[in-house]
Amino acid sequence: MLKTENVLMWPKEYILLLRGLLEQNGAFILDALEAWPNCNESVDAQEVCSISLPPIYYILWQKPAEPFEDLYCQHISDFDDKSQVYIESVFSDLKQQLDSDEAITILLLQRLASYCDFQSQMSIESKLSIVNLAKQKRFFNVLNMLLESGLKLSTSDVMSLLKHSELHFLVLPFLETNLSDKQEVVALLTEQLLQGEDRFDFLVKLQGETLEPEILDKALLQQLRHDSSKQSICKRFLQQGAKGLIADENGKTSVMWAVQQGFIDVLEALCSAELLAQRDNEGNTVLHYAIKAKNELAIRFILNQNIDFTIKNNLGFTAYGFAVELGNIKIVDLLEIEFGIKELSEANKFKIINLVHSLHAFIGFLLPMQLFFFFDPQFKAKSELSFFLALASMLIMFFAMNLKRCSLYPDIKSTWSLSILRALSPISLLFQLLLLLVVVIAALT
Incomplete structure (x- = not known):
């Protein structure tokens, strides 16, 4: 089976529209919009999918992409040589005046807004996402402008934007009003939260209420289990109501993971007699994990909470015996000298x-x-x-x-x-x- 090749068609009316926008000639703009070809996608016998889009897409592109550019669609136009020279000269002059491609697009869109309805153009279904196009070109101000004009965000659009933390501020204000499928987005955000990703603000924005502590506990545990876990995100979960009461399949609690990761702030926030006394499936306490991690700060903090340091794991090792077994002389000296803990082999x-x-x-x-x-x-x-x-x-x-x-x-x-x-x-x-x-x-x- 042949793979479909996608081709974006640039209509000849684009030249008239561009000229009208630059000269602020309403007659040219209206003529171009009236003559604009129907927006559709058609596949021919050679499995070539020809795509025609509303004017707003082309203004984001500004001019056809070069054939060698790595894009989703190959760009094909009916422009003659004179039109090509005109496009190049126009955008070259605008670039000198406005300093950036995004500023050029904003100017053209602002002028176009007086002659057409952006929302109807943005509602056209297409393989090409206007959100991904703006993100690819890093036209974040343009994207904000389109969202304010009613651009609907598909589930894939939202997930794509949330992959970049610098775009979170851009998405958050429009979650309630611009989503195409709120229920599906909520389900995916909840799933991501349970995988340890920081999606709390987005879920609260959509659901309008505080999340269940159990969900936050699962999110905290998953974040701590990541190799690239961040203490700042863990602290956010704690601030939002996580209690650290859930253990993983090995009985390893959030406080044990925090000690292993070296997150002292999280350890202090989860400091309670109940959590510090918990044991995993192998009988290890949080003190055993602190000794295994060679985390002296955690060891001092835990022992200052007056916990029972004589608890043995399933192998019969107390915390002191575990340090001896690991051959960590520095930790053994710490236990003996600072806390007077000593045991026989x-x-x-x-x-x-x-x-x-x-x-x-x-x-x-x-x-x-x-x-x-x-x-x-x-x-x-x-x-x-x-x-x-x-x-x-x-x-x-x-x-x-x-x-x-x-x-x-x-x-x-x-x-x-x-x-x-x-x-x-x-x-x-x-x-x-x-x-x-x-x-x-x-x-x-």
Whole structure:
């Protein structure tokens, strides 16, 4: 199947219209408008689509485009050489007087407005959009002039203009009055908002009410997920009522994304006990994300909110343990020095558990050793030995209990055998003290 070739036909009446506008000759203008060919699009057997448009389009073009220009339509005219020279000289002279092509078009349109209805010309359906034509030539003042004259904006026109943030101010005032399909535009703007694009003002303009917080929350989350997300847009969503209560499919909330992106202002705006305590599907808190992002400002801010930094993720890592696991010495020093947070590694946890229970076992061993020497008739220093072993047991017991009460001691449930071992050590110490008491009484009597 052949691809249709589009051709824009320039009518010979354009020369008469242009002359009338320059000389402000109403007779020429009216004659040109009356003789202007019908505006239509026709496709011939060779799949060539010939397009004829109202005068207003040609005034925006000013003169036929060169054959080598990359355009939607090839421009073909019936002008003779004399007409071509006339067009070139006219626009060359006007350019010297008015400094810009847009100023020339505005002048011609202003003069044409007295002789015809722009709205009827702009209502003609065509493959060529007058909005895209004005945008392509950067005739923004011309576009504003046509919108004021009633130019209807199709859905594609609106979407095309909104792609350029510098044109938002141009579109916004005409959304209520110049849309061809308001419902379709609202649906597309809502979809774009939910993709994180800043379409709040446009939707409020069309709907005349504040948007639902849930919609703004979805928009905020999507904006934060973009690789090119902007904190300024996120702050606008927050100002408009976003609460950051929605998480993505991985359970990752807006505040977690904000920390990952380094958006401290967004983190501060979303600072609440509820949001800071939320966990993703892997059990990570916002503090885990701050540590992963190596964001020291975020870490300081989060810890100053008195959150529970001992929460473990699904892999068993607290925020401190996560920093150690990542090998980030700078973050580990920050947690230890500025906030006094310190934890033992898994290896060191078992070492301290082993040490505490070894001390309890040693205390239990001292009792039978003391009894052995106490009942040995050959051993003479029973009093001294009993005093020394009881004192040693007391000191060891005190040291073991202090290790057990230390904040670094791991909160791991002990086996029943270790629990029995800890229970035997105070019994051993008690019997040692009783034996020492017996020795003291015997010595005194």
